[in-house]
Amino acid sequence: MSIAWPAITGKDPMPKLEKNLLEMDALQVHYGPVCAVNGVSINIGAGECVALVGESGCGKTSLSRAVLGLEKISGGRVFFDGKNISDYDADDWKKYRERVQMIFQDPAESLNPRITVGGALNEVLKVCRKMPAAERLKETESLLKTVGLDADLAVRYPHELSGGQKQRVGIARALAVNPDLIIADEPVSALDVSVQVQILNLLLDLQQARGMALLLIAHDLAVVRYMCRRIYIMNRGEIMESGTADQIFENPSHPYTRALLDAVPDVDRGRD
């Protein structure tokens, strides 16, 4: 979409949260002279499921990478549990990365092709949770079960799995450290519709059962509707509109949000 939309200013329809787990304050990310994220403020409460929706190139991935410390923050601040992550020392970073985990878009590319599924999980348990070998084996089994996979799959390599199964392994790996927040960057856009539902339901169940917070990044508004209480709409590095799911879907105030809503394929529409 080539039109530059004006950002809505003045009002903040977001319900105020009591305590923020993650708080971005006018976050900026630059690549050389290019500004990918321009003054974005997003709050996520503990145990809350929040969606960030926008098209390719809107800066949503840069934003999530900056929050994880994978990209340099060029302006603004990010607070986690009330502490600015720019002030973290090496020890703090280590702890932070155990509390915040990421699930990537392409499950095939985020798994090492030469390490078995069990091996990938085992590594996390060994390095981050310092478990003894026997316990790791048991925990690997239970993690696979949690994400709906057969324990026998532990000896398989990523190429032997289907796309949906690989994404489940990615989720199991993120869960292995018992995180407080999972950032899921387009976790289903590479998957079939029928498998999308399975993965989204799994994320929803886990989020509710474990009380984790979830930042769901997507480009399809229909996908986030039933998962998230609050939604942020992003375009060209800025937040266009934010609000509760009901506000966004039933009463979108920004033309860009309406354009996104119109683009969702409608099963019930007739042929013109």
Added chain:
Amino acid sequence: MPEPLVRVEDLCIDFGSARIIDGFSFHIRSGETVALVGESGCGKSMSALALARLVPEPAGRYAGGRVMFEGRNILEMSERDIRRLRGNKIAYVFQEPGASLNPVMRVGDQIAEALRLHRGREGVRDEVIRLLEMVGIPDPANRRRSYPHQLSGGQQQRVMIAMALACRPKLLVADEPTTALDVTVQAQILDLLQKIQRESGTAILLITHNLGLVAGRADRVYVMYAGCLAESGPVEKVLRDPRHPYTRALLKAVPRLNHKGGRLPGIPGNVPSADAMPDGCRFHPRCALSDRLCAEVPPPVEAVENEHCVACHHWKRSNAKT
């Protein structure tokens, strides 16, 4: 009724000892948009590739059936004849435009290739510009000198479509043309395909895993499961009154804007792998309606009415819970 443009009868394709397409039949009439819907691995891409005999051989093998295009069996044509068809009368647009375009060749030259091969050298430059304009690339006279990496995903897909349309094909096969693209771009590309079809009368075979996409975009739909037909018919009929439990499950899985709160109903289980196909109805292990008959006997394709066909022993129990 006149003979359709393409008639595929009882197509069977083997990979090794696994039969990945098992007796699949379908047809496409001139100027019609037909959708082929199913999950990954159900054989929809292989069926489409068979239309121009593009199934990778010798790994894959045509084990039976016919593919009739304008009255001739494509599977028995000489290599020479079939090369005259490919890219000329039958053209393809694939899922990932970035992977289908040559990264070190200007897009205009890539479009010109097919024109030179099938149509001679006269007026190629003007035709390339006309094609780029038709698919909605701004400033086509200059854009034709771009390399693929200088274009966005949506523009790359537009170039692919221009390339496919260069020789005014009778049949355009669009294999998941929008899966790699954003929703807004997806709508634009599908609108473009519809516009082209209205203007040029090209028949389109639209392949997708999203049953929601075909609403309002296709005349007829074939739903495939594990290499077999599950259900086929006019789009409105199949979407409004689906008879196969698999079609119903696929429809329910489409995320809708008006769905709020609670889980979406998924389809339990996975698509069976090609070397472990269940006996009887291939969908029965995942089906709520299945009984002993389903586990033993493959369901015949029966007509619900007119063109609406379904392959399920229990299609008459249409109100049953699935």
